[in-house]
Amino acid sequence: MSLLMTTSQTVGPFSRIGLQWLYRDRLFADGTRGVARRVSGRILDGEGRGVDGATIELWQANPQGRYPSPLSSPCANSKLEGFGRIEASADGAFGFHTLKPGALGADQAPHMLVAVFARGLLRHLVTRMYFPDEGANDGDHVLGSLETGRRETLIARCGDDSPDHLLWDIVLQGPAETVFFDC
Amino acid sequence: MSKTAGFRRPMVGTQPDYLSPGYGSSRLRSPTRPLVLLLHRESETTGPLFGADLLGPSDSDLTGQHAGEPLGARILVSGRVLDENARPVVGALVELWQANSAGRYAHAGDSHEAPLDPNFTGCGRVLTDERGGYRFTTIRPGEYPWRNHYNAWRPAHIHFSVFGPAFATRLVTQMYFPGDPLLPWDPIFNCVPDEKARARLVAQFDWECTLPGRAMGYRFDIVLRGREATPLQPAAGGRS
Numbered sequence: 001m002s003l004l005m006t007t008s009q010t011v012g013p014f015s016r017i018g019l020q021w022l023y024r025d026r027l028f029a030d031g032t033r034g035v036a037r038r039v040s041g042r043i044l045d046g047e048g049r050g051v052d053g054a055t056i057e058l059w060q061a062n063p064q065g066r067y068p069s070p071l072s073s074p075c076a077n078s079k080l081e082g083f084g085r086i087e088a089s090a091d092g093a094f095g096f097h098t099l100k101p102g103a104l105g106a107d108q109a110p111h112m113l114v115a116v117f118a119r120g121l122l123r124h125l126v127t128r129m130y131f132p133d134e135g136a137n138d139g140d141h142v143l144g145s146l147e148t149g150r151r152e153t154l155i156a157r158c159g160d161d162s163p164d165h166l167l168w169d170i171v172l173q174g175p176a177e178t179v180f181f182d183c
Numbered sequence: 184m185s186k187t188a189g190f191r192r193p194m195v196g197t198q199p200d201y202l203s204p205g206y207g208s209s210r211l212r213s214p215t216r217p218l219v220l221l222l223h224r225e226s227e228t229t230g231p232l233f234g235a236d237l238l239g240p241s242d243s244d245l246t247g248q249h250a251g252e253p254l255g256a257r258i259l260v261s262g263r264v265l266d267e268n269a270r271p272v273v274g275a276l277v278e279l280w281q282a283n284s285a286g287r288y289a290h291a292g293d294s295h296e297a298p299l300d301p302n303f304t305g306c307g308r309v310l311t312d313e314r315g316g317y318r319f320t321t322i323r324p325g326e327y328p329w330r331n332h333y334n335a336w337r338p339a340h341i342h343f344s345v346f347g348p349a350f351a352t353r354l355v356t357q358m359y360f361p362g363d364p365l366l367p368w369d370p371i372f373n374c375v376p377d378e379k380a381r382a383r384l385v386a387q388f389d390w391e392c393t394l395p396g397r398a399m400g401y402r403f404d405i406v407l408r409g410r411e412a413t414p415l416q417p418a419a420g421g422r423s
């Protein structure tokens with residue numbers, strides 16, 4: 001038997017009500033060993049204005065390059081490491097703390113999956129964030145499939161203040177538009 | 184490395200385009216470049232695991248989260264979370280949020296001049312059971328005006344967010360009520376041309392789940408993407 005997928009609808013402007021209980025801007029428990037990174041950026045619309053009230057979800061492998069394997073569910077104990085959910089402020093600014101994912105295999109550079117939910121988005125947008133100064137980026141099968149100029153929208157920049165600080169903007173529309181995926 | 188099956192792309196017509204001119208907020212927020220096809224690897228086929236430890240006793244009863252009873256018509260909303268292969272999605276996190284009976288959200292940004300209800304926050308969450316089933320007790324939400332176009336009113340709706348087995352199955356949608364006269368006028372509900380796809384966003388009155396003298400029941404099933412056929416592998420003994 002086959003069913004058809006439910007039609008996606010926007011989260012609207014008030015998603016904070018329903019999603020806020022699970023906001024977490026630290027993807028790993030304090031004390032977890034790994035390369036710590038603080039990421040900050042803004043979500044911008046087609047006129048360069050900050051997108052207000054957006055929720056961003058993040059998903060990545062742990063510093064050993066592993067994802068949790070689904071157990072028999074429903075499970076008693078949650079496993080949320082590597083998962084983040086954050087809210088952008090009124091001017092579109094967001095930030096989170098994470099550990100760089102470990103090696104994922106020959107043709108995959110360390111990356112995180114990013115989903116954007118906001119008023120105006122009838123379906124959420126899916127993109128990826130990659131890390132700067134990462135040799136494996138050259139061999140990544142996703143980055144390699146993108147044209148120069150667009151590929152760079154997925155790679156965070158180093159902040160000026162500290163090597164731990166990365167900058168990465170999400171541009172929904174326009175010349176600097178971020179690459180979004182049919183995921 | 185484990186070879187996990189990816190998920191099927193949604194059928195044409197079931198999902199909205201990003202640019203939907205009737206919905207004003209989509210104009211400056213929709214990408215103009217075509218989406219890049221992403222083959223599913225572990226990043227897409229895995230996801231966080233949500234457990235019972237996250238949930239509190241009144242999380243699925245939006246009428247029982249405060250000292251008093253909220254105003255409005257109490258309703259039960261139940262259904263199943265299934266995938267496109269009609270298999271139950273067990274342990275899915277279902278989150279819900281909505282306006283109160285007067286059409287006002289308990290959100291600082293909601294400027295609609297309708298009363299807040301001190302006994303209603305309008306949010307809840309639950310994990311699906313072994314049959315993929317879920318159930319909420321809540322209040323029928325009110326319609327509310329918005330600024331999308333002249334004299335625009337949103338039909339009564341409940342926002343649903345579902346976390347299935349993988350990041351690739353993530354879904355956020357809205358549930359509507361049967362017979363709502365605002366449905367033909369709403370650009371969000373009408374974002375897909377397929378009438379049947381829209382009809383699936385409308386809950387059905389559910390007499391069997393209606394509590395006599397207490398609460399009308401509505402049924403709303405949610406379908407997540409189905410897995411592609413598993414890559415061929417040696418039979419592990421027995422039929423499956």
Ligand SMILES: [Fe+3]
Pocket residue numbers: 012337340342
């Ligand atoms: Fe709404």
